[in-house]
Structures are given as C-alpha cells and as structure tokens.
Amino acid sequence: MTEMKSIESRNLHPAMNLRSAPVILDVQHVSVDFVSERQTPAHAVMDLSFMLREGEMLGLVGESGCGKTTLMLSILRLLPAAGRIVSGKIDFFERDLLDLTEAGMNDIRWKNISIIFQGAMNALNPVRTIGDQIKEAIVVHFPRTSKQSLAERIDELLEMVGIGANRKDQYPHQYSGGMRQRAMIAMALACNPQIVIADEPTTALDVMVQAQILELLDNLRHKLGLSVILVTHDLGVVAEICDTVLVMYGGVSAEYADVDSIYNDPRHPYTQQLLKAFPDLSRPKDRLIAIPGYPPQLNALPPGCRFAPRCPQVFERCNIEQPALYQLGPFHQAGCHLLSAS
C-alpha cells in the first residue's frame, strides 16, 4: 500500500539529539476562523498542533490555500482584520503568546520570532535603502544601539548572507531577486531570533538561486542554532533540509512526523498521493500521478474527513465522521480512519 521512497539519511542532525532538545514553541489545538458579515465563517485552520525544538527545521507542506500562511501569521498574531484565533494555545518558552498584550507581542516579534515573507520585492520598502531597513528591526528593539555598532552589525549581517557591505546604501530595485531574498534573510536575523519562519522563501526564484537560498538558510541554522519553520510546496526541499514535516490539508494536520517516516512510511492517503505526484530521481520511469479534484472550500467543508472527496481509499465512515489524529510511533501522527484499527 505504501510506496517506499528511499532517501539518504542525513548526519547533519541526528534524530535522537533533536528529540532531546528543548521544545521552544508548542502550538496546541489552534483554530483560526475568517469571519465575514454575509458568509459563514471560514475555518482556515482547525485544531492544529505541532511543536518546534531548538535547532529543528520543520517543513510545513500543503497545497495552496490549505492554511499554511494563516497558521504562520497566527503565531505572530498578524492575521488580517477578518482573522480570529478562536481556540488553542501557542506556548513560546512556556508563555502563551495569545495571552500577551499587543505591546508584549511587539516585543516578541522579530526579537524572538522573525519571518521571511514570500516575495521579497513586496516585503521591502522601495523608497528606503536595504541597510536602512535592516537597521530598522534593530532600532525598534534596541533603540540605544550606537551608530557605530549598528553599522558594524549591518555589515556583518550582509556579509553573512553573501552580500557585499558596500551595497547597503542601495535601494531594493537595484538588487536582483536572489539578493533581495538574501537581504530579507539578513533582516530576519538582525535581532538574533530563536525562531525564523520562512514563508515560501524561494517562490519566484529560479532553481539555481532557490538552491543557494535554501543552502544559506540551512547553513545559518546550524551556525546560529536557529529553529526554522519552512513553508513550502517543494517536497524535494523538505527531504533535503528538514528534520520534521507537517503535512496540512484543508486547514487540518494530515500527517506529522520526522522526515524519514514521511518519506519512507507515509500513512495518510494524502501524503502518499502527494509523494506520488512528485518526481523521484531513483525511479525516473514512474509516472507522476496528480490528485484529482480540488482542495475544499473553507466555508463549505465536507462533514467528515476533509480529504474524503479526493481520497482513493474512501469508505463510509470518512463521509460521516472527522478522523482523529492517531499516534503511530513515538514521533508519527496521522489523521485517517484507516489507521483506527492498528
């Protein structure tokens, strides 16, 4: 039933070591609604839990519109006006971020948790220099930094991501796409955060530059001991650099496991389908199989399992009851009725 895909196991982060590292972010049963006056609320994220350990890179995978970005913005409490976090807890170093005041949250933002947005061009202010915008993050949190050390820090950050310090007085339009993304990474690291959320950092970049950016991110993570949440569509990237993977479907967690289990022993039909839809270099003759249908509309969800209408192994119960998450191993969860027997 499960198609085995082999990946080389990596020696960068021994799994055991990772499991003993302290948990710094614990997201528990978070649900996010988008409210509007005329329509029923759209349940963008429902009952979602995951945790992030020190030095861990978590890959967040799923189709467009499945709630990945919403979940990430909820962590920073930056949802658009219609977004509401209706339940759950987001513990950061055992403090619930949802209990904080706006001022308290402002203090956490960027200093402890920073974010690299998708589309660097839009995330940079076109009328201010790159150096000035990197400086901004430091000044907001450490207003008494001297000019001298600010300048040194900016140079250091730019060098760290491979941009010459002599380019700090240039404007975003004078940078190439890859450089802008590097500058965004430099910006994200400005205040030495514990967590960096990388929301599709490589969209709209060509494959070579994508590889460079991801390698940079991975290197910096090891060098600085960062925890990274990497939001992406690219399962190849996830296999390459992530330690753990959370597969989302229609706002819920479909499967959550370490990267080896996801690739070698996927248990949720959606994960299995997703892997089949992705090319595997070791079996070049295999046909790619697309998943028929579309992701569900978030304000008109099927009553049972959200994946039921597209699932090849659907049976009666799937259309009636929402599946619970089943614990399949010390670090492997999946939400599917097929797993209830085992």
Add this chain to the structure above:
Amino acid sequence: MQSQITVSGFGGFWANLKQNSMGVFGLIMVLMAIGMALLAPWLAPYDPNAPVKVTIDDIYAPPSPEHWLGTDDAAKDVLSNFIYGSRVSLTVGFFASFISIFIGGAIGIMAGFLGGRVENGLMRLTDIMLVIPDLPLAVVLVALTKPSLLNIIFVIGILGWTGTARLVRSQTLSVKERKFVLRAKAIGAGQFYIIRRHLLPLVLPLMVANTVLVISLAILNESTLSFLGLSDPTTLSWGQMLNFAFTRGAMSAGAWWALVPPGFGIVWVVLGCTLFGHGLEQILNPRLETHHLAVGEEMVAREDSRMTPGEIVELT
C-alpha cells in the same frame, strides 16, 4: 564588487532636477517671483504707498520713460504696484496651501491608515466640504469675518484641503496593503512608527508635488476674492489691482497696461508652480528614477555595431 552607489541627499536631488528641464524652468519661474517679492523695495521705482499729486493726465497714463508700465486710476506707477503686489499674492499662496496640505494630509493619512468608522466619518466630512461650492462659501466666510490678510489665508486654507485629503487617503490605502507594512508590524513596530517611517516616505512625494499645485490654486483663489473686492482694500495684491482696474474704467479707457501685468503675474506664478510640481513628482518618487537605465541610442555602446544603410560588412 564594483557597484554604482546611488547618490542620495541633496546632491542627488539637484543632479536629478537638472535632468528635468521643465521642472528647472518652473523652479526658475517661481524663484524669480519670490526674488521679486523679497527685493520689492529695491526693485520698485516708486513707493506705492506714497501719496502722489494727481493731474488729469496722470490717470491711466500710457507707458512712458518715467512709468514703464504706465499709471493706474490713482496715477500710481503700475510697475511698482505689480512688484509689491507679488508679496501678498505669494504670501497668501504659500501659507494658505500649507494649511490645506497639513489638514488634508492629516485627514487623508488618518482615514486611510485607521480605516473603519474613523475613515467613514472623515471621508463623509471631506465629501460635504467637496460638494459645497468653494467660492460662495469663501465669500460668505470672508464677509462674516473681517477682510484681513490673515482671514483670507485662513479661509482659503480651510477650503482647499479636500483634494489633498482624497489623494493622500488613496495613496495611504494602497501603501498600507503592501507587504512591507506587514513586515514592519512583524518587526514589532507601533502604528505611529509605521506611519512615520513607511507610510510618509511614500505619501510625502505626492504631498510635496501636491503642495506646489495647491499653491497655484490658492493664489488663484486669492486673486478671485480680491477681484471680487473681498480683500483688505489697503493691501495691494494682483487680484486687487485687477479689481481696481476693472471697476474703475481701465477697460473703457483702453488702459491695457493696468490689466495685463497683474494677469501676467498670476499666470507666471501658477505656471511656474505647476511645472515645478510635476518635476518634483518625478524626482521624489524613486520608482520613476530611470537614470540607471541607458536610453535609446546610448544603449548600444559597441564601437563596431553601427551599420550604415547599404554598407557591406565583412564578417571574419
């Protein structure tokens, strides 16, 4: 890592302005008017406030070596009146437009950035101000208050902000939705900081360019009010000169020299402001900056690349 670093600050500003010949032209026109207003006591051949002995021949006397632009209905030198008149016109123009821009900018940014009820209230107020015809309201307001220079400035200022408010609001709305504002929130920056560091730099160029255009409107308004006889009769402005010339028979006397100079002055300043305003808009918006792109013919800099028609090129 050789790279061209952009010139910024005032050096860059002048370098850019020099490229924009219309803007430079407008600036020169405005500066000439300001210079004339400042140096009026030295430039004007006569003191317009000094009493003159009048004979019938001195009234609407045509241009002559003593009076280059002739005399007006009170036998005063038109050239001197014209030079001194620029002072009032420019003062009213500048101060009234600053009031307008300040009110309009503040209302536009607040409405755009805060949204919701605040926006609704402020924009309805703007709409109401917009549909009330300016001129009759100005006439009423000036008539109710004393027609002094200060009141005129104030009335023109508080009637002229609606266009700016709508312009600034729409720009604010579009800037507010940009990703870098979300990034600034993610950085942990407060609302005031975001307005100051992210919104203003993108709204300000528009406001500055708009200021220069509003100055020309304010000068026109002042001239209109003066022409209608609603200004302080003791202050001398271009509109006042037109009013006196028009109501005191310059037309029937054929004294074109009493009408043309103030009219010319108004057109000069308004045109100068408009040209300069458009020039500023192009410079202050860095996204319109194109100097890093080679243009047209210059783009191909290879020496051997030009071919003349009919030329036979040998490829070796």
